[in-house]
Amino acid sequence: MREGMKTKQNMLCPGSVMADRKKKAVVEGIAQAVFGVCASFVILVTASITVYMIGKGASAFWKVGVKEILFGTVWKPTAEKPSYGILYMILTSAVGTGLAVLLSVPIGVLTAVFLAEAADKRLAAVVKPAVELLAGIPSVIYGLLGISLLNPLMYRLELALFRDSPGHRFTGGANLLSAALVLAVMILPTVINISEAAIRGVQPGVRAASLALGGSRIQTIFCAVLPAAKSGIVTAVVLGVGRAVGEAMAITLVSGGCVNPPLPFYSVRFLATAIVSEMGYSSGLHRQMLFAIGLALLIFIMAVNTALTKIVKKGAENGG
């Protein structure tokens, strides 16, 4: 009865501010539900990937033993007495990614500074599309370039460095250093783009305050703007690490592929490349082991993400 009256009142008095509660509630409800479904879809996907990987990967850990896998250094999955140690691959992924990030972050952040604070607008107008193009190049192309350009150079360096050490096993230039260099170039666009957004997002008041205190442009950028953009830059590093750890295609081509400790001029195998190169012929426990490697990779990247995010949060609490 009241609802009816209200609708009638609304129709009769166009200026009335009384709500048509029912209709409004329905629209709001539907909208809420749509957002909710979309959001939970993401949760569903993440959760199911994690659960699936644990399910598939854990069986090998169960059969071979966590210690043998994580701390074993011999990887002979197809031998008569097979051995499934992936320690060297884990270390290679960690060291290779670390090197790539160390190379890429300084260059990337400085490029981002250049783009965001551009002193020279015309040059920036060339650099920006170049960065975008770099991001769009398929990773296998990086690998091809690595093979044809980087590896021969690296081989020459190797010949010069190890001329007098007969114990060295020559790699033809396909080694950890080559892989790290290729990875560094590959994550560069990510680092540049995210850092640039972070630097542009810094409150204009921060710059003005520093300049008004007598800071030069350079002092302002390094002492005020970059510290203020810190959390965004760490995000850039996190995403860069993510891309580097998961990358397989390009470094399969340039890293050599033998399971060795991660030393600069050793032919090495990363976690991700092991999966790619062995999946085709693997079977049985070997196949399960490759899923276990996938699980290790997943845990590795989650750990790095959590650690870096924690660092940022802690920094923010202590006045950062």
Added chain:
Amino acid sequence: MERSKISVRNLELSYGAARALKNVSMEIRGCAVTALIGPSGCGKSTFLKCINRMNDFVEGVRIRGSVFLDGEDIYDRRVDTTLLRKKVGMVFQQPNPFPMSIYDNIAYGPRLHGIRGRQELDGIVEEALKGAAIFEETKDRLKKSALGLSGGQQQRLCIARALAVRPEVLLMDEPTSALDPVSTRKVEELIRNLKKKYTVVIVTHNMQQAARVCDDAAFFLAGEMVESGPGDVLFSRPKDRRTRDYVAGRFG
């Protein structure tokens, strides 16, 4: 008559074709508070930023004329803007602390100018915070983020930050327009104290505020400086009809 701290002669400023300041000349006394009043867009903030050359960063800006600070033309080609801005500090409309600790905010300026010693910095920080009447509220949380302070506290922190490089002139661009009445009163009290040691130039929209804090005042309209002089004269017996209309609240 005592010599002016700042003496502006025939200052012209334009952005492209738009003239923002038209032939402005005025004298600003040392160790006094000078209020710049006028409606929005009249050029008073632009004028303020000419005194520490913050307009240099605006694209397409052209400035002619002279601004003498202690007898030196700050638009001379030999001027080092770093030294100028050390001598002429600035406080902005929106409180803009750095996202760092309270201590690092204050120490920022001195560090830029090469002061590294821990003890010396400690001394400067305490002195600056006391000078801006915010020491008692912050002394136990110097290592905490400045962003945790209230708006009014942040603004006094920004004043302290400006004081830490030991300026002689303090420019304030509507420093209380983002603050509540209680914080505003504290900042006004502070401004009245600051003039014992500093030359203060303040831009304000608020006529009552100008009357409360200023010794001298200048009225700007459409890029011109219409009238300047002692504050009580400008507010009670303005010579120019336009000043009279504005002060009486007939426009603006």
